[in-house]
Amino acid sequence: MKLTEVNWGIIGCGDVTEVKSGPAFQKTEHSRLVAVMRRNKEKAADYARRHGVPRCYHVADDLINDPEINAIYIATPPDTHAKYAIQAMRAGKPAYVEKPMALNYAECREMIKVSKETGMPLFVAYYRRTLPAFLKMKELIDSGIIGQPLSVAVTLIKNATEQKQDPETNNWRVDPKVAGGGHFFDLASHQFDFLDFLFGPVTEVHGIAVNQAGLYEAEDTVTGTFAFENGVTGTGHWCFVADESATKDDLEIIGTKGKLNLPSFRHEDLLLTTDKGTISFSFQNPENISHNLVEQVVQTLRGEGECVSTGESAARTNAVLDEMVKNYYKGRSSENKREKGSCRF
Incomplete structure (x- = not known):
């Protein structure tokens, strides 16, 4: 897909969005933040007021179905990353997800499957690739x-x-x-x-x-x-x-x-x-640490570049994390079997 202007909605406007990521959507060329969602109505309204965001919601479905929004940033805890990313992509909107990509590798695979089925791009906020x-x-x-x-x-x-x-x-x-x-x-x-x-x-x-x-x-x-x-x-x-x-x-x-x-x-x-x-x-990081990656995502959605952090690359990290702790969470590895050729361990 190719967008001219990227109109973002954020699901989960908590601490990570205050400085690290949220302002970057406003500062990036051809990008603007249209709406935010948080289950707490008062906190959602407060965030929107402080950051100059036109609309706020307290129900994720309402933000996902907002016709002005054409891309969604999911900044909730990992247990809802897959749920909201899949909803967004099935609604025809690219998803940019906080890290880690999901609760486990199995959820990552499902997210990638939906991305391929819908043709919607899927990005993950591993911004060190751009620092x-x-x-x-x-x-x-x-x-x-x-x-x-x-x-x-x-x-x-x-x-x-x-x-x-x-x-x-x-x-x-x-x-x-x-x-x-x-x-x-x-x-x-x-x-x-x-x-x-x-x-x-x-x-x-x-x-x-x-x-x-x-x-x-x-x-x-x-x-x-x-x-x-x-x-x-x-x-x-x-x-x-x-x-x-x-x-x-x-x-x-x-x-x-x-x-x-x-x-x-x-x-x-x-x-x-x-x-x-x-x-x-010595180096100077951007004021909003995710800014460089957000710019890449926007450029990719406009057909002007290729983002270095995708669902495919991020899923590999989840596979490694699962394997590292499988002795502690006994039985979880059996729920996250790797597809042939995707991870060889």
């Missing part, structure tokens, strides 16, 4: 400056006190029925998607997930190994219940002639280390 530091890392790898890439090490250790579930706020990010898993699903999804961008699909993965602190139902510590179709191997360690002194955020790519280091979540320098020493690269 300057991450693009520079890819550029340096592709240039051969660190030689042949050999291995990757992902480390994310966060403070336990920050991750403690507050029953008063109903933290859905550690409710597997809503989020698909715990903080691992929320954060590691960004990391695995970016590695997919660098090296292609994961072809083998082994993980162990446990809950060591008992602060909530979901897994709080995950360790795993994985390999990519180009032969690069990787290790990962994620822990969300550590002491402040142990916190760490690092993505390390090792090659035959050097290495690259970049935090996945802290806004710090990209480091290149070779036999000539270490060089640092």
Whole structure:
């Protein structure tokens, strides 16, 4: 399909849309935000008033069926991503979905199936594929400056006190029925998607997930190994219940002639280390972190480009996440069997 002007509706105008994404739809050329939806009428109206959005709804069907809207951004928790994306696409409207793409890989497959059946594009908000530091890392790898890439090490250790579930706020990010898993699903999804961008699909993965602190139902510590179709191997360690002194955020790519280091979540320098020493690269992110990706989505819908984050690429990340935690959520892997040729693990 090809649109001239992209008129967006947002389903789920919560915190993620305040700065990270929402304003980008207004700032992008040939794009405007027509309406927002939130189940709480007062909060939906407040968001619309503060962001200059003409209309607000408290029922998703009403927004999806708004005739002026021709594309829909779904920013709800993962348990309703598939439901709303499928509704939008069946209504003839492209869907741009927050990450992770869905509760599990099975839901991702259904979303892709509907996208193909309806001809409606499906995008996922993995914006690191468009941020300057991450693009520079890819550029340096592709240039051969660190030689042949050999291995990757992902480390994310966060403070336990920050991750403690507050029953008063109903933290859905550690409710597997809503989020698909715990903080691992929320954060590691960004990391695995970016590695997919660098090296292609994961072809083998082994993980162990446990809950060591008992602060909530979901897994709080995950360790795993994985390999990519180009032969690069990787290790990962994620822990969300550590002491402040142990916190760490690092993505390390090792090659035959050097290495690259970049935090996945802290806004710090990209480091290149070779036999000539270490060089640092600094970058400025857009004010609204999703802006570059939203621009790509709009350009793609206008027939002027090709978005780097699609349902097809994002589904591969969900497949990896499922496999990494399948020992903890016993039986779930049997519900998410991979289609032949889509993921070989």
